[in-house]
Amino acid sequence: MSNLAVSTVQLVKTYGDLKALKEINLEVNEGELFGLIGPDGAGKTSLIRILATLLLPDGGSAQVLGHEVVKDYKVIRNKMGYMPGKFSLYQDLTVLENLQLFASIYETTVEENYHLIEDIYSQIEPFKDRRAGQLSGGMKQKLALSCAMIHQPEILFLDEPTTGVDPVSRNEFWEMLKKLKQKGITIIVSTPYMDEANLCDRVALIQDGNIMSIDTPQAVVSTFPVPLYAIKSSNKYLLLQGLRDYPHTASVLAFGEFLHYTDKRGELPELELLQYLKERNHSELEISQIEAGIEDCFMAFMEKEN
Amino acid sequence: MGEPIIYAKNLTKKFGAFTAVDAISFEIGKGEIFGFLGANGAGKTTAMKMLIGLWKPTSGEATVAGFDVYREAEKIKRNIGYMSQRFSLYEDLTVVENIQFYAGIYGLSNQQIKTKTIELIEKLGLTEVKDARIQSQPLGWKQKLAFSVAILHDPKIVFLDEPTGGVDPITRRQFWDLIYEASHHGITVFVTTHYMDEAEYCDRISMMVNGRIEALNDPATLKKQFGVATMHEVFVKMARPASL
Numbered sequence: 001m002s003n004l005a006v007s008t009v010q011l012v013k014t015y016g017d018l019k020a021l022k023e024i025n026l027e028v029n030e031g032e033l034f035g036l037i038g039p040d041g042a043g044k045t046s047l048i049r050i051l052a053t054l055l056l057p058d059g060g061s062a063q064v065l066g067h068e069v070v071k072d073y074k075v076i077r078n079k080m081g082y083m084p085g086k087f088s089l090y091q092d093l094t095v096l097e098n099l100q101l102f103a104s105i106y107e108t109t110v111e112e113n114y115h116l117i118e119d120i121y122s123q124i125e126p127f128k129d130r131r132a133g134q135l136s137g138g139m140k141q142k143l144a145l146s147c148a149m150i151h152q153p154e155i156l157f158l159d160e161p162t163t164g165v166d167p168v169s170r171n172e173f174w175e176m177l178k179k180l181k182q183k184g185i186t187i188i189v190s191t192p193y194m195d196e197a198n199l200c201d202r203v204a205l206i207q208d209g210n211i212m213s214i215d216t217p218q219a220v221v222s223t224f225p226v227p228l229y230a231i232k233s234s235n236k237y238l239l240l241q242g243l244r245d246y247p248h249t250a251s252v253l254a255f256g257e258f259l260h261y262t263d264k265r266g267e268l269p270e271l272e273l274l275q276y277l278k279e280r281n282h283s284e285l286e287i288s289q290i291e292a293g294i295e296d297c298f299m300a301f302m303e304k305e306n
Numbered sequence: 307m308g309e310p311i312i313y314a315k316n317l318t319k320k321f322g323a324f325t326a327v328d329a330i331s332f333e334i335g336k337g338e339i340f341g342f343l344g345a346n347g348a349g350k351t352t353a354m355k356m357l358i359g360l361w362k363p364t365s366g367e368a369t370v371a372g373f374d375v376y377r378e379a380e381k382i383k384r385n386i387g388y389m390s391q392r393f394s395l396y397e398d399l400t401v402v403e404n405i406q407f408y409a410g411i412y413g414l415s416n417q418q419i420k421t422k423t424i425e426l427i428e429k430l431g432l433t434e435v436k437d438a439r440i441q442s443q444p445l446g447w448k449q450k451l452a453f454s455v456a457i458l459h460d461p462k463i464v465f466l467d468e469p470t471g472g473v474d475p476i477t478r479r480q481f482w483d484l485i486y487e488a489s490h491h492g493i494t495v496f497v498t499t500h501y502m503d504e505a506e507y508c509d510r511i512s513m514m515v516n517g518r519i520e521a522l523n524d525p526a527t528l529k530k531q532f533g534v535a536t537m538h539e540v541f542v543k544m545a546r547p548a549s550l
Contacts, residue, residue: 018442039474040445137346164391164471166345166500167541192472193501207474236507237486254479256506256536257525295475302476 005030005065005155005186006051012059013046013209020046022209023060028188028202033181035200036190037294042206044190045085045159051188052082052157065154078106081148085159087140091133095124095143098132099150106151116183117146120176138169145176156180158189162196174199194295205298212301217294224292224300226250229268230258233277234284242280246273253299260296309372311336311463311494312357317366317375319352326352328517329366334510336462339485339495341505344514345545350498351467353514357496358465359383371462384412387456387464387493391471394452397441401432404440405455412459426454446477453484463494470501482507502538511537513544520544 006028013021021043028034036044049055051064053073062069064076089098096110099121103110114121124142127135132143141161148156158177162170174196177187189200197203197217204214213220233239240259243252250262261268270287277285292300310333319327327349334340344350355361357370359379368374373381395404405426409419427436430450440448449469457464466485470478482504489495489509497508505511506525513521513528521528521544525537532540 039477040472042474164346164468164500166545167502167538168345168545171542194475237490240483240486253476254482254503254507256503299475302474 003030003066004028004063005032006034006063006188008047008051008060008062010060011047011050011057011062013043013050013055014058019209021050021057024209024211026204026211026214028186030186031181031184032201033177033187033189033199035197035203036188036206037192037194037197037203037298038190038206039192041208043209044206047206048082048157048159048188048190052080053077054082078151079154081151081153081156083144083148083156083158083161085161085163087144089132089140089144089147092131094129094131095135096128098143099147102147103150108151110150113150113152116152117149119179120149121146137165138172141165141169141173142176149180153185155186156188158187160190160192162191162193170196194293194298197294203294205294205301207298207302207305210305212305213297220294220297221292224297226262226266227268228290228292228296229261229263229270230255230286230288230290231261231273232258232284232286233282235282239277239282242277242282246276248273251299251303255295260290308336310334310369311338312340312368312370312496314357314368315366317353317356317368318364319349319356319361320364325517327356327363330514330517330519331366332512332519332522334463334494334496336494337489337492339489339497339507339509341508341511342496342498342514343505343511343541343545348514348545349517350514354465354467354496354498357382358386358388385461387459387461388467389449389452389456389464389469390467391449391469395440395448395455398439400439401427401436401443401451404451405458408455409458414459422458426451426458430454444477446473446481449473450477450481450484453481453488457488457493461493463496464488466495466497468498468500470499470504478504502536502541505537505541513541515545 004027008024008026011021011024038044050057050062050069053069053076056070065079067075099110120142124139162173181187202216205212240252243249243261248264250264252259252261274285312334315331316329317327318329330353342350356363356375357368359375359382363375370382371385399407402423405423406419409422427433470481485495510524511528512519528540532543534540
């Protein structure tokens with residue numbers, strides 16, 4: 001077992017009546033690419049900000065690289081990189097000036113650590129004299145990541161780096177994270193996109209301040225408790241309504257071109273359902289049993305918690 | 307398809323030497339769910355701003371709900387619904403106050419406002435929180451309420467700009483139930499999203515690349531055309547990022 005990069009014990013954060021984090025216990029290993037997966041309001045940002053020593057917890061404890069987040073915040077800050085969800089660089093400084101500023105704050109230079117950021121920074125270097133405020137979304141993201149990396153951190157906290165980013169740019173960003181991971185850096189990244197869970201070593205599924213599950217993505221999906229079916233027809237909306245009226249339906253949810261279905265009886269007698277739907281004028285029907293994905297599991301956990 | 311709800315022909319917007327939207331053409335019919343996709347920076351927002359009457363096009367023609375985007379922008383604004391992830395409801399007003407505020411803006415009569423308020427609160431199951439301020443409520447149901455408010459005045463068309471960003475997966479699906487229902491009642495839905503599974507829920511999809519519409523069809527045909535199984539793959543194949 002490797003050393004722990006992060007560990008929290010019954011970590012609590014409240015805002016007035018709102019419990020943003022409810023006794024969170026979390027361990028992240030050194031060198032791991034760890035995903036915090038959950039929708040807005042789940043508590044991802046509060047958790048990251050506490051770990052990044054930017055927010056005080058209201059209960060419990062947290063350690064980063066073996067240091068207490070409250071007592072030893074200065075030590076942690078020298079060893080971590082942080083990329084907030086909102087673009088927070090200086091808009092009226094140029095690309096290079098922003099990078100130099102971050103380097104000098106940490107008493108290093110861009111030249112000294114250029115090798116760390118080369119892969120990412122070289123893509124925006126042609127625009128190094130452009131003001132940061134004038135960059136496109138994808139370029140801002142690359143600059144922010146370069147600035148977070150310039151002092152050779154041992155751990156990176158990335159708060160929703162891909163939110164609002166199109167699927168192509170998201171793929172590129174995850175490619176960059178994979179390369180950083182190969183340099184041995186621990187990366188904790190939050191995202192509301194469930195499909196990105198599969199790109200992490202391990203994930204925590206978060207909802208309403210609770211961690212519903214922590215495991216490898218493969219292990220998470222293997223816990224899906226019942227057989228799952230994908231069903232489609234010529235009209236998805238009518239099929240959705242039809243299946244909601246079917247007496248044996250446990251759950252039916254839209255997934256792309258299919259509906260994902262679970263049956264109260266567990267195994268679904270496919271022919272019986274086909275017959276039922278045909279009698280109700282559904283056409284071009286297809287049913288097949290499928291493996292659950294992270295999003296299926298996330299929703300199953302949500303139902304269980306409620 | 308009868309009279310199109312949106313008609314655009316060679317619609318173009320230039321900023322100086324830069325052509326943000328480059329001669330796009332399409333027609334969208336009554337009750338259609340139209341997915342407007344593209345990479346960041348492809349020109350979606352600019353196109354949408356012309357269609358909702360905020361920006362004048364540089365050239366080309368377009369009508370929305372029967373009104374001309376050059377001459378009748380104010381009429382367009384009154385006859386469409388609009389919601390986005392960023393702009394939806396007033397956080398320091400209560401649920402009821404938000405409904406009444408928007409209904410007032412859209413020019414509904416006092417009697418209509420009364421009826422609509424009761425209807426909506428019952429439909430969305432918000433009776434218990436009707437006097438609570440919006441800011442204290444979960445994002446997911448804020449978005450559902452925002453959508454319902456955006457179609458309070460029964461517009462012919464509603465524009466949704468990334469309505470489900472960051473919303474939990476169950477609520478996201480409930481949100482799409484509302485979209486289907488609106489479409490079923492004949493409201494045209496024009497929607498942008500970064501969730502490719504949601505692209506599959508649309509009747510037709512347009513893909514914008516560098517200001518141009520490079521593909522426009524129903525999801526099944528697009529997937530077939532590109533020889534792939536999902537809209538995600540279609541997107542990745544088409545939408546080479548407009549810039550870095």
